[in-house]
Amino acid sequence: MRTALITEGETQQRALNELLQKLNVVEEGMKKIFPNGVVPSYSHDVKPGYLDIVFYSRFGTHEVASEIFGVKFLTPERYPLLISSIKALKQVPEFLEVTPSKAKLLEFYQYFRENFVTPKDIDKAKALYKSSLSYKFYPILHFPTQEYIALHPNAALVSGPGSEAMGEERSVQLHGMWASPYALWVKYALEVKGIEFEYKEEDLGNKSELLLQYNPAYKKVPVLVHNGLPIAESIIILEYIDETWADPPHLLPKDPFLRAKYRFWATYFQLVFQTMQKTLLTEGEAHEDVKKELLKKLDVVEQESLRYPLLFSWVEAIDENFEVKEVRPSKTKLLEFLKAMHQKHFPA
Secondary structure, three states: OHHHHHOOHHHHHHHHHHHHHHHHHHHHHHHHHOOOOOOOOOOOOOOOOHHHHHHHHHHOOHHHHHHHHOOOOOOOOOOHHHHHHHHHHHOOHHHHHHOOOHHHHHHHHHHHHHHOOOHHHHHHHHHHHHHHHHOOOOOOOOOOOHHHHOOOOOOOOOOOOOHHHHHOOOOEEEEEOOOOHHHHHHHHHHHHHOOOOEEEEOOOOOOOHHHHHHOOOOOOOOEEEEOOEEEEOHHHHHHHHHHHOOOOOOOOOOOHHHHHHHHHHHHHHHHHHHHHHHHHOOOHHHHHHHHHHHHHHHHHHHHHOOOOOOHHHHHHHHHOOHHHHHHOOOHHHHHHHHHHHHHHHOOO
């Protein structure tokens, strides 16, 4: 959404088209939950949930952003259920109490545009957007999938299998791509937990119908399929594994504060890795800028490392783990893959 707001011309139109496609996925998912086209109001008994908070914080002020940046992407004609949800959430007393006024938001967005959206910002956004179009291996942007939208608190939920049934291994499949670190996360977790699974290698240039069916929003790996039910997004899959197979060893600590801290660093590591990706997709001055950004992020990790005083020692310790060695691709294979990828983007 940010790229669609701060870019111009053809780049802005392409970013806007991608944003609209993602919003279409959300709208279609909501149609299955609210087939009559009406989103019920919230009440004293029905409070907003996790997804409502995330959704409203992102899109509740869309009208103000559109007014300042001149880009309208959420319209009642195209997204009636999304707009209805926003309207319903706007009436929630708890949200009304803390949401900034329209005048204050207009002032902020205007200041942001005048002081922070410079021609250099637009050039960076264009370069990032161009790289995200050509680089098909890993997701850069993240939006809620249909399955998560189905957890709307006002929806008439269909209960899934009970916890006892879900805890059985019966059928565990992992759709991945051997060089994807996100798929490797899940492989490592399954191995560490001692869970038997069937691995299905995906050709990301010719994705299987099953992958597209299991992950209609991202159309990316990894996807874990447990007893026929698909779960997408690597960090979400890791938490699902730890909660479903509750016996030790645990991937996350039981203490809520420590769990929150681990989640924070897992998210931060994702940002670090995405910055590493950008170093592969840039050259010249842009490459040096990204490299500096990456080193700053690694400095933070080094200073705040949770388990070891030095990041390199941490990596070495994990690298010696038996379960990690079992599924880790060889250095030679990874080098060949990365060289081929670089050659594809920067042919000599």
